[in-house]
Amino acid sequence: MDAKELLDGMSVYSRLREAILSGRLSAGARLVSQRLAGEFGVSRTPVKEALARLEGEGLVVREGNWGYNVRTISLRDAEEIFEARLVIEVASAERAAQRATDDEARAMSRLLRSCHQHLRSENLVEFQHTSRAIHELITQATGNSQLIRMFRQVNDLVILFGISLLRANPYRAQDILKENEAIVEAIQRRDSNEAVRLMRLHIEKGHSSFRQTAASIRPAISLF
Structure with missing residues (x-):
C-alpha cells in the first residue's frame, strides 16, 4: 500500500x-x-x-x-461484557481513589458537567460517549497500563449497544448520571471502599436495566 x-x-x-x-x-x-x-x-x-x-x-x-x-451484540455478548466490566472497572475505581491526581479529579467533574448539558439537550449519543469518557478517565487515573488496555478493548462494545439501549430506555440516562456523580465524589474523597461499592452497584444496575429493556424490546430491534 x-x-x-x-x-x-x-x-x-x-x-x-x-x-x-x-x-x-x-x-x-x-x-x-x-x-x-x-x-x-x-x-x-x-x-x-x-x-x-x-x-x-x-x-x-x-x-x-x-x-x-x-456487529450485533447478542445476549451472551452483553452478559460477558457486563462481567468484564465488573472485573476491570471495579478494580479501576479502587485504584483511582488511591492514585488520581488533583487534575484528573477536576477533569472528572468537568466531564460530569458536560453530561448534564447533553442530558438537558437530550443528546443521548454525546451523553453516552461522555459518560464512558468518565469511566475511561477513572481507569487512566490508576496508572495501570494493563487495566487501561483491557478497558479500551471492552469500551467500544459498551458504546456499540449502549446508545441503542438508551434510545430504547432514555430514563436510564438520569440514573447513570447520578451514579457517576456518586462514584466521582467517592474518588475525589479518596474513599476507595465506597468507590468500589458504588462502581459495582452502578454496573449491576446497568445490567439489570439492560435485561429489563432487552426483554421488552427484543422482538422489535436488531440488537439481539
Missing part, C-alpha cells in the same frame, strides 16, 4: 468507526467494500484495510464473501 492509500485507509477507518459508535450505522448494517469505495472516493484497497481493522476491534463481522456487517 502506498502513502496515499495508507492515508485513505486511515480516513475511511476513522469515518466508519465514528459512524458505528455514533449509531448512524446501526447494528447489522451491510458494509460492502465496492460501495464504500465509491461513497468515499477511494480505491477498494484502503476500504478493505479499514474494514479488516474494524473487524479486529470487534466492531464489524465478515458476512460470507460479499462484505461485512456492523
